[in-house]
Amino acid sequence: MSTNSEVADIKPPAINVGVLGWVRSHLFNGALNTIATIVVLLVGMKFIPQFIQWAFIDSVWFTSGKECHEATGACWSVVTQNIRFNVFGYYPYEHQWRPLVAMIILVSMLVYSRDWKKWNRRLGYIWLVALFVMGLLMKGGLFGLVSVESTKWSGLPLTLLLSFFGILASYPLGVALALGRQSTMPVIKAFSVVYIELIRGVPLITMLFMSSVMFPLFLPEGVTIDKVLRAQVAIIIFTAAYVAEVVRGGLQAMDQGQYEAAESLGLNYFQKMRLIILPQALKIVIPPTVGVLISAFKDTSLVVIIALYDILNTTKSILNVPEWTGFSTEAYIFVASIYFVFCFSMSQYSRYVESELEYKAEEK
Amino acid sequence: MITTNENHAAKTRFWNDEKTRGIIYQVVTAMLVAFIGYYLISNVQDNMAKQSIASGFGFLEKEAAFEIGEKSIEYSAADSYGRALVVGVINTLKVSLVGMLLTTMLGTIVGVCTLSSNWLISKLGTIYVEIFQNIPVLLQLFFFYALFYEAFPGPRQALSPVAGLFISNRGIDFAVPAQHFAWSYVVAAFLAASVIAFFMTRWAKKRQEGTGQQFPSFWIGLGLLAGLPLLTWVVCGAPTELDIPALKGFNFQGGQNISPEFSALLFGLVLYTASFIAQIVRAGIQSISHGQSEAAMSIGLKTKHVLSLVIFPQALRVIIPPLTSQLLNLTKNSSLAVAIGYPDFVQVAGTTINQTGQAVEGVALMMLVYLTLSLLTSVFMNWYNKRIAIIER
Numbered sequence: 024m025s026t027n028s029e030v031a032d033i034k035p036p037a038i039n040v041g042v043l044g045w046v047r048s049h050l051f052n053g054a055l056n057t058i059a060t061i062v063v064l065l066v067g068m069k070f071i072p073q074f075i076q077w078a079f080i081d082s083v084w085f086t087s088g089k090e091c092h093e094a095t096g097a098c099w100s101v102v103t104q105n106i107r108f109n110v111f112g113y114y115p116y117e118h119q120w121r122p123l124v125a126m127i128i129l130v131s132m133l134v135y136s137r138d139w140k141k142w143n144r145r146l147g148y149i150w151l152v153a154l155f156v157m158g159l160l161m162k163g164g165l166f167g168l169v170s171v172e173s174t175k176w177s178g179l180p181l182t183l184l185l186s187f188f189g190i191l192a193s194y195p196l197g198v199a200l201a202l203g204r205q206s207t208m209p210v211i212k213a214f215s216v217v218y219i220e221l222i223r224g225v226p227l228i229t230m231l232f233m234s235s236v237m238f239p240l241f242l243p244e245g246v247t248i249d250k251v252l253r254a255q256v257a258i259i260i261f262t263a264a265y266v267a268e269v270v271r272g273g274l275q276a277m278d279q280g281q282y283e284a285a286e287s288l289g290l291n292y293f294q295k296m297r298l299i300i301l302p303q304a305l306k307i308v309i310p311p312t313v314g315v316l317i318s319a320f321k322d323t324s325l326v327v328i329i330a331l332y333d334i335l336n337t338t339k340s341i342l343n344v345p346e347w348t349g350f351s352t353e354a355y356i357f358v359a360s361i362y363f364v365f366c367f368s369m370s371q372y373s374r375y376v377e378s379e380l381e382y383k384a385e386e387k
Numbered sequence: 388m389i390t391t392n393e394n395h396a397a398k399t400r401f402w403n404d405e406k407t408r409g410i411i412y413q414v415v416t417a418m419l420v421a422f423i424g425y426y427l428i429s430n431v432q433d434n435m436a437k438q439s440i441a442s443g444f445g446f447l448e449k450e451a452a453f454e455i456g457e458k459s460i461e462y463s464a465a466d467s468y469g470r471a472l473v474v475g476v477i478n479t480l481k482v483s484l485v486g487m488l489l490t491t492m493l494g495t496i497v498g499v500c501t502l503s504s505n506w507l508i509s510k511l512g513t514i515y516v517e518i519f520q521n522i523p524v525l526l527q528l529f530f531f532y533a534l535f536y537e538a539f540p541g542p543r544q545a546l547s548p549v550a551g552l553f554i555s556n557r558g559i560d561f562a563v564p565a566q567h568f569a570w571s572y573v574v575a576a577f578l579a580a581s582v583i584a585f586f587m588t589r590w591a592k593k594r595q596e597g598t599g600q601q602f603p604s605f606w607i608g609l610g611l612l613a614g615l616p617l618l619t620w621v622v623c624g625a626p627t628e629l630d631i632p633a634l635k636g637f638n639f640q641g642g643q644n645i646s647p648e649f650s651a652l653l654f655g656l657v658l659y660t661a662s663f664i665a666q667i668v669r670a671g672i673q674s675i676s677h678g679q680s681e682a683a684m685s686i687g688l689k690t691k692h693v694l695s696l697v698i699f700p701q702a703l704r705v706i707i708p709p710l711t712s713q714l715l716n717l718t719k720n721s722s723l724a725v726a727i728g729y730p731d732f733v734q735v736a737g738t739t740i741n742q743t744g745q746a747v748e749g750v751a752l753m754m755l756v757y758l759t760l761s762l763l764t765s766v767f768m769n770w771y772n773k774r775i776a777i778i779e780r
Contacts, residue, residue, distance in 0.1 A: 049506035059505055059507070060508075207409070214416065221754075225753070226733075227719075228722045236749075237747055240434045241431060317521075324526060328726050335526055351530070351533035352533065352537070355529060355530045359522045359530070366520075370520075
């Protein structure tokens with residue numbers, strides 16, 4: 024009598040659920056996918072054990088270069104034995120804690136200010152103080168810190184310095200150029216267009232060449248400008264053109280009504296831009312802007328070509344020492360992972376911002 | 388109306404008038420730029436006079452007195468700077484064109500892979516994109532260049548995965564058909580077949596649009612492209628002799644050599660740029676709404692036709708503009724050749740600057756060449772973009 028109500032739930036076949044089901048629907052759905060999976064697995068089985076053998080089992084970690092040449096595996100000693108030169112370059116050995124502290128301050132400030140809801144006046148002042156402290160640590164000369172010439176700045180601090188200030192200074196310049204390009208004044212518009220298109224049409228390397236071989240000719244006799252600063256200016260000039268194009272995208276995406284509403288409130292040009300247009304336009308272009316900033320960060324590695332010692336060039340000079348020649352794979356993997364960590368976290372940040380912005384748009 | 392305007396004009400001071408102000412801003416900017424320009428140029432002239440550096444492009448005629456490792460046209464140290472620079476431009480073009488082609492193919496494949504329903508394939512695609520995108524291209528170039536010198540054996544122990552192909556630290560050497568008059572005819576036949584196939588496809592398309600009759604232009608075109616050169620080859624006596632690289636002394640003689648510099652540059656540029664193109668392709672395909680493929684399937688199109696007739700033509704419109712800028716980036720990044728010693732234009736120009744001291748002219752030439760290349764690429768891509776754009780009725 025109650026048999027009907029006691030019908031047991033029919034479970035789906037075991038092959039369609041759980042791990043098996045997942046494997047079936049994600050790896051072996053269809054003939055082509057099955058073949059692809061098998062090929063990938065076979066190739067992986069051939070190379071991954073070899074790689075692990077090389078990188079971890081047969082590898083040496085804390086030896087001299089001589090023992091490295093005898094080992095069959097990877098020679099991570101090239102990284103561990105030279106880590107301080109690799110990271111800090113020619114900065115005086117006993118003062119290398121200073122760039123280290125400066126870098127820690129910079130990175131933690133960046134991580135702290137990642138959320139734009141925290142951006143306010145107080146944070147601005149904290150940044151000013153932090154910048155001053157960092158500059159003091161790098162340069163020295165005050166409070167008993169020994170002064171260190173900027174020509175000695177090298178390694179990772181130089182990379183971070185070039186990219187951070189490159190980004191910081193190019194951003195307002197880029198915004199100004201984008202506004203200039205949208206301007207109704209023909210002369211200003213023409214200058215902006217020429218600047219942006221000219222810079223975007225040439226590789227960064229020509230700008231760096233310009234800064235290193237051509238710029239000294241531009242200066243009156245007796246005046247010299249530090250090489251690091253010249254490279255820095257080249258990077259700023261270059262990045263600004265790319266920022267300008269991104270910002271222009273944001274300005275064009277703005278609704279015409281916003282401009283009109285601002286004007287009908289009686290705001291003048293600067294008020295209109297500062298209070299109404301730019302805050303909205305810059306926000307919607309945060310993701311592509313971060314893209315530009317990531318490229319700027321990677322592009323600082325090009326200063327190798329004009330013989331500045333950023334982290335890539337210190338690595339190269341370690342590899343030129345006879346004791347360590349022949350281990351470039353290991354050394355480059357180490358530097359690559361440093362670049363990767365920075366770039367990857369920036370791109371993850373841009374994705375987070377993007378999803379945040381989309382979420383807000385949906386809420387409306 | 389006129390009177391109110393006049394009244395208005397009378398009331399506002401001239402510096403409060405928007406138009407006058409605009410003119411003042413512009414005049415000030417123009418004067419500022421002109422002044423800075425004048426100041427810099429006069430400094431350059433002073434400095435060059437003091438260091439007794441010649442000015443102008445007269446140096447192009449002078450003897451270069453340096454060798455170039457890789458050249459596609461005749462060049463020796465006795466030739467002029469002008470010719471050396473032309474060799475550099477050709478080398479830049481060579482690596483850029485080959486790179487553009489390969490990177491577009493690789494990028495498309497990886498982009499499609501990241502969308503694969505196979506978890507393993509799509510994860511591999513994503514990992515590829517993340518790794519290669521987030522490492523500076525210069526570092527990748529150094530890496531591949533070092534790989535060639537350190538991981539590959541010398542010519543004597545060269546790796547030979549296939550007969551006639553040798554990989555050593557002197558680059559890649561492979562066998563090519565030995566010189567024979569037939570080969571030039573074969574190339575001519577192939578070109579002729581391409582032209583015929585092109586016009587045939589156009590005719591077939593027109594006929595299908597007019598009458599609805601289909602024509603197997605793809606297969607016939609393929610047959611033409613393969614058949615005509617083959618026929619020519621047989622008619623000319625079917626030469627099979629190969630020019631196989633052979634070890635003589637410390638290096639290979641004969642065959643065709645691709646230098647380690649070129650290979651490393653090409654590898655680095657292609658792998659780096661492909662990671663960006665993969666993302667563009669993925670975004671392009673994802674931008675087509677699902678309804679499109681459902682609609683296409685519901686009118687009975689086969690899967691391959693859904694892709695080739697509905698999805699791809701639409702995705703292409705989203706893909707082309709960012710693709711253009713990536714291909715331009717590849718051309719510009721090819722200037723990093725200077726760091727690994729491939730004699731591209733920037734390297735030759737750099738040597739020229741060092742020897743003559745004429746930095747201004749040298750850098751101006753560099754900018755001119757790259758601007759021209761950028762302009763040509765974007766003109767071509769804009770033309771293509773216009774061709775595939777939606778034709779609104």
